[in-house]
Amino acid sequence: MRLDTILRVCTKLFLPFIWVFALYVQLHGDFGPGGGFQAGVIAAAGVILYAIVFGKSAATRIVPKWLVEAMVPLGVLLYAGVGVYSMLMGGNYLDYDVLFHSPPTHYEAVHGQHWGVFLVEIGVLITVTGTMITIFYAFAGRGRREDRN
């Protein structure tokens, strides 16, 4: 692995583009193909690529284990929190129409929908990224079993 100069340089070249592409997929998901699930997987794939080429310890330096493990429940909480918030604003659970104004006019309802979808997709992104990296770290951190026989 030490001698794979091309691999290492190319990985470092690719990584920013992978993460910017993930952000693009996430934030442009309302207008083109994309969304939280895809963006989360792409962002996780970037970290996994880094971990494969440079080793797991290098990867845990930039993306520590506690962070990804905290991201797993955080996303679900954000998602559920948006639902609870819309309930507090007097609507149904996960009813984004009332996020800012209650009762909403049509324009305000659309505004609320935009923000609701955006926040929920962020929640999905956080959970998916966290889970995928967590799963990868769990597999990579496992030592190989020595055969008994």
Next chain:
Amino acid sequence: MEILDQITRHYNYVITIFLMIAGVYIVVAKSNMIKTLIGLSIFQASVYLLYLSPGKIIGGTPPIIGEGYEVYSNPLPHVLILTAIVVGVATLAVGLALVVRIHEAFGSIEEDEVLRELEHE
């Protein structure tokens, strides 16, 4: 001749069914656990096809509203399958983790060897 015509009109479904029975065959006939998981994911892929095929409308575009397009394919199966794929890989990861643990406990990932070892104890 007529049945051939029918089959070509339903080619998507024929391949779906083929993938499905291939998945079932792998699950039933192979005793290697990783192979079994791969069989399950092939079965899953057949379900994706089964959902997506009827949603396509010939002459339609992907369901992203834009000027100048009238016909869009059905977005509902896309939503269902999108989440199904991600959940599928999550469950696959759980299955693989179980296989790794079984290998650590028994030194084998073949079902019959594990069973034999269990009976031995």
Next chain:
Amino acid sequence: MVLLTLMALITLAIVRVRNLFAVVALTGAFSFLMASVMMVLDAVDVAMTEASVGAGISTVLMLGALYLTKSREAPPRFSQVIPVVVAVGVGAVLVYGSLELPGFGLADTPVNTHVGEAYIQRVMYDADIPNVVTAVLASYRGYDTLGETAVIFTAGIGVLLLLSRGRGEDSQADGGEEGGGDAS
């Protein structure tokens, strides 16, 4: 049609090949073909997901699992005749049943005339989000997606529980088992 036939061929290869590394590589190719088929079926979001998840993450995970276990499958120990007969029989029945389904790509089938159509017509008024898939995913069917996110969360916790125990404890447990095996 060509893509679908290729997928069928790769599936046959997956069934036949016993080297698990080759099988995992074939699974990656299978996923890319699947993504292309989804593009053809107008499901761009799903194709993107399949390409990144199916060909990317799941291949890496399977390789990781193979590294931790064994990469060769044992030869079959019992007769393969009964599974083949069952599989072919079920397949024949299903193909016979599928002949009555509506043809491919028609707009007036029951699938395409109810909810999906309504979503497409309403989405620009309701939410002003051009990508209908995103709108349905996050807004109209928010409950579904909340459930799926919870499933992913649960899967992450499950893998952590199964795999993140320290090796120290584990090797002790292994040692105990080994002692028992020797005694018997």
